[in-house]
Amino acid sequence: MFSSINNRISQVHLTSDVKQTIVAMLGVTFGISMYIFMTGFMSGVNDTQADLAFSALAHVRIYNDGPADNSNIARKVFPDDIINVRNAKVIKYTDGIKNSTTILSTLAKQKDITGYTSQVNINVFFKNAGNKVNGIVSGVDVLNEDKVYGSSKHMIQGNWNELKYRSDGLFVGVELARILGLKMNDNVNILTSDGVSHNYKVIGIFRTDVSSVDKTKAYVAINAARQLLGVNQDYVTDIQIDMVDYNNTQPLIDNIKSLIPYKVESWQMGNQQLVAGSSLRDTIARAVSLTILLVAGFGIYNIMNMTINQKIREIAILKAMGFSGSDVTKIFLTQAIIIGILGGCVGMVLGYIISRLVNRVKFEIAGMYHLPMTYYPHNYLLAFAFGLITTFIAGYLPAHKASKIDPVSILRG
Amino acid sequence: MNDIILKADNIIKYFYEPEKFQVLKGISFEVKKGEFLALVGKSGCGKSTLMYVLSTMDTDYEGSLTIKDTVLTKQSQNELAAFRNENIGFVFQFHYLLPEFSALENVMIPALKLKRYSRAEIEEKAYKNLEMLGLKDQALKRVTKLSGGQQQRVAIARALINDPAVIMGDEPTGNLDTANTQIVFDIFRELARERNQTIIAVTHDDDFAKNCDRIIEMKDGQMV
Numbered sequence: 001m002f003s004s005i006n007n008r009i010s011q012v013h014l015t016s017d018v019k020q021t022i023v024a025m026l027g028v029t030f031g032i033s034m035y036i037f038m039t040g041f042m043s044g045v046n047d048t049q050a051d052l053a054f055s056a057l058a059h060v061r062i063y064n065d066g067p068a069d070n071s072n073i074a075r076k077v078f079p080d081d082i083i084n085v086r087n088a089k090v091i092k093y094t095d096g097i098k099n100s101t102t103i104l105s106t107l108a109k110q111k112d113i114t115g116y117t118s119q120v121n122i123n124v125f126f127k128n129a130g131n132k133v134n135g136i137v138s139g140v141d142v143l144n145e146d147k148v149y150g151s152s153k154h155m156i157q158g159n160w161n162e163l164k165y166r167s168d169g170l171f172v173g174v175e176l177a178r179i180l181g182l183k184m185n186d187n188v189n190i191l192t193s194d195g196v197s198h199n200y201k202v203i204g205i206f207r208t209d210v211s212s213v214d215k216t217k218a219y220v221a222i223n224a225a226r227q228l229l230g231v232n233q234d235y236v237t238d239i240q241i242d243m244v245d246y247n248n249t250q251p252l253i254d255n256i257k258s259l260i261p262y263k264v265e266s267w268q269m270g271n272q273q274l275v276a277g278s279s280l281r282d283t284i285a286r287a288v289s290l291t292i293l294l295v296a297g298f299g300i301y302n303i304m305n306m307t308i309n310q311k312i313r314e315i316a317i318l319k320a321m322g323f324s325g326s327d328v329t330k331i332f333l334t335q336a337i338i339i340g341i342l343g344g345c346v347g348m349v350l351g352y353i354i355s356r357l358v359n360r361v362k363f364e365i366a367g368m369y370h371l372p373m374t375y376y377p378h379n380y381l382l383a384f385a386f387g388l389i390t391t392f393i394a395g396y397l398p399a400h401k402a403s404k405i406d407p408v409s410i411l412r413g
Numbered sequence: 414m415n416d417i418i419l420k421a422d423n424i425i426k427y428f429y430e431p432e433k434f435q436v437l438k439g440i441s442f443e444v445k446k447g448e449f450l451a452l453v454g455k456s457g458c459g460k461s462t463l464m465y466v467l468s469t470m471d472t473d474y475e476g477s478l479t480i481k482d483t484v485l486t487k488q489s490q491n492e493l494a495a496f497r498n499e500n501i502g503f504v505f506q507f508h509y510l511l512p513e514f515s516a517l518e519n520v521m522i523p524a525l526k527l528k529r530y531s532r533a534e535i536e537e538k539a540y541k542n543l544e545m546l547g548l549k550d551q552a553l554k555r556v557t558k559l560s561g562g563q564q565q566r567v568a569i570a571r572a573l574i575n576d577p578a579v580i581m582g583d584e585p586t587g588n589l590d591t592a593n594t595q596i597v598f599d600i601f602r603e604l605a606r607e608r609n610q611t612i613i614a615v616t617h618d619d620d621f622a623k624n625c626d627r628i629i630e631m632k633d634g635q636m637v
C-alpha cells in the first residue's frame with residue numbers, strides 16, 4: 001500500500017513544492033498548538049479553582065438537614081380538604097448525626113471514595129479581651145481531616161498533627177487571629193449558643209486563601225468539641241467525603257442515599273456557581289480552539305484547492321492513462337492527511353512548549369505563583385484527532401472535486 | 414476467430430460552444446487486429462475529436478464503440494479508465510507528460526497502475542522502451558529538462574508500456590525530425606506486424622501515411 005503508485009504521486013506532489021506544503025502544515029500546527037494551550041490553560045484554571053474550593057469543601061457531605069416539616073399532619077391524610085392549623089411549629093427532635101459509626105462502616109464499603117472524615121461543627125463566639133467575633137469551631141478527626149482537605153499544608157504556624165494530643169489546643173484562621181489580636185500560645189475564650197464557655201490555647205495558625213474560612217474558622221480535636229457540647233463519642237454534625245473523581249459524585253449518592261437517614265449532598269448541589277464557572281470556561285476554551293481549527297481547516301482547503309487548480313492538467317493526464325476518480329481522490333486526500341499528521345505532531349510539540357512558557361509567567365494571587373496549566377495526554381490526543389478530522393474534511397472536498405475532472409475537456413485545450 | 418479489434422458504428426458528435434455544431438457526422442468503420450491505420454484529413458475536419466471518442470475519454474457522443482468485443486458506449490468513467498489503462502495506449506497531439514517526474518517514471522506509471530508485473534520488471538521494460546526510442550541516457554532526467562522531440566518520444570514509450578491492444582496517436586510524429594519520425598514509424602510497423610498490436614495514427618505526413626496498411630480520409634466530419 002505504501003509503495004503504491006498513488007502514494008508515490010502524492011509524495012512527489014508534496015515534495016515538489018515544499019514551501020506550499022509547509023504553509024499548509026503550519027496552519028494545522030497553529031490550530032492544534034492553540035487548542036492544546038487553550039484547553040491546558042482552562043483546565044489549569046479549573047483545577048486551581050477546584051483545589052481552592054476543595055480546601056474548604058468536600059466532594060460529598062452528610063449532615064442532618066433538620067426534621068421533615070410535619071406541622072400540617074392532617075393534610076397528609078386529607079390532601080384535598082381545606083384544613084387550617086393555627087400557629088403550627090416544626091418541633092426539633094434531633095440535632096446532628098447520632099449513629100455515626102454505622103454510617104462510617106457503610107462508607108467504608110463504597111468504592112470510588114478516597115477518604116472521609118467526621119466533624120463536629122459548632123457555631124460560637126470567639127472572645128479575647130474585649131473583642132467578640134462570631135465564627136465556627138470545627139472539631140476534627142485530625143488524620144482524616146488532613147487526608148480529605150490537605151489541612152496540614154495550610155498551617156503557617158504550628159504543626160497540624162499536634163492537635164491530636166492537645167485537648168485544650170486550637171488552630172485559628174489567620175484573619176480571625178488578626179481580628180482578635182491572637183498570637184501563638186495566647187488564650188482564647190469560646191462561648192457556645194447554649195451558653196457553655198471554655199478556654200483554649202492557640203497552638204497553630206492557618207491560611208486557606210478562602211477568606212470566609214480564614215476569617216471565621218478554628219479547629220479543635222473532635223473529642224474536645226464533643227466535650228464542649230456534652231455529647232457522646234458517636235455524635236458528629238458532618239461527615240465529609242472525598243472521591244476519586246469530583247465530577248462524578250452522583251453514583252455514590254444514589255448508592256448510599258437509601259442506606260443513610262440523613263441528607264447526602266454533593267458539592268455540585270451546594271455550589272452551582274462553581275459548576276457553572278468551570279463549565280463556562282470549558283465551553284469558551286472549546287469554542288475558541290475549535291474556531292482556530294476551523295480557520296486552519298479553511299487554510300488547508302484553500303491550499304488544496306489551489307494545488308488542484310495548478311495540477312488540473314496532470315490530473316487529466318492521470319485519468320487519460322487510466323486512473324479512476326477514486327485514485328485521484330486518494331492521491332490528494334493522502335496529501336491532506338500527511339499534512340495533517342505532520343502539522344499535528346509539530347502542533348503537539350509547539351503546544352507543549354507554549355504551555356510550558358505560559359506556565360512560567362508569574363501570577364501571585366490566592367496562593368498561586370504562576371499561571372496554572374495542565375498537561376493531560378488526553379487533551380493532546382483530542383487536539384490531534386480534531387486536527388486530523390479537520391484536514392480530512394478540508395482535504396476531501398477539493399480531492400473529490402479533482403476526481404470529477406473530465407480529462408477531455410482539459411486535454412482538448 | 415473474430416479479428417475485428419475496433420468497431421465504430423455511426424458516431425455522431427456535436428459541440429455546443431460557442432454554438433451548436435456537428436463535428437462528426439455518422440462515422441462507421443472497422444479495424445482489424447494487427448492493422449496499421451493512418452487517419453488523414455484537413456486541419457479542423459474532426460480527426461482529433463474522433464480520436465478522443467475512440468480512446469474512450471470522450472463519452473459525449475451518439476452511436477456505439479466496441480473495442481476487443483467490449484461495447485464501451487455507456488460504460489462508467491471508472492470502467493473506461495480501467496479499460497484504457499489495460500488496452501489503449503494514447504499519444505497526444507501535444508506531449509502530455511507529468512512534469513514533476515523523470516522520463517522513466519512517466520513511462521512506468523501506467524504499468525504501476527495496472528500492476529500486471531512487478532516493479533522491477535516494469536522498470537526493466539520502461540528502460541527497454543526508452544532505449545528503443547533512443548532515450549536511454551535521458552531516463553532519469555525530469556521530463557521538463559528534455560526537448561520537445563524527446564518528450565514526444567517519452568510519451569510514445571509510455572503508450573507502449575502495457576502492451577495495449579490498440580495504440581492511438583494524434584500526430585505522434587508532429588514534433589519529430591525525419592530521422593525520429595522514421596524510428597517511430599519503424600516501431601509502429603514492427604508492433605503491428607510482430608506483436609499483432611493495432612495502430613491508429615493521425616498524420617499529416619504523406620510518406621508516413623503511404624506506408625501504412627490502410628488510409629482513412631476524413632472531410633468535414635465524414636469518411637471519404
Ligand SMILES: Nc1ncnc2c1ncn2[C@@H]1O[C@H](COP(=O)(O)OP(=O)(O)O)[C@@H](O)[C@H]1O
Nearest residue numbers: 412428430431436455456457458459460461462
Ligand atoms: N472544445 C471544442 N469546442 C467547440 N468546438 C471545437 C472544440 N474542439 C474542436 N472544435 C472544433 O471542431 C472541429 C474539429 O476539430 P479537431 O477535431 O480538433 O480537428 P482536427 O484535429 O482534424 O484538426 C474544428 O472546427 C474545431 O474548431
Ligand SMILES: [Mg+2]
Nearest residue numbers: 460461462506
Ligand atoms: Mg487535431
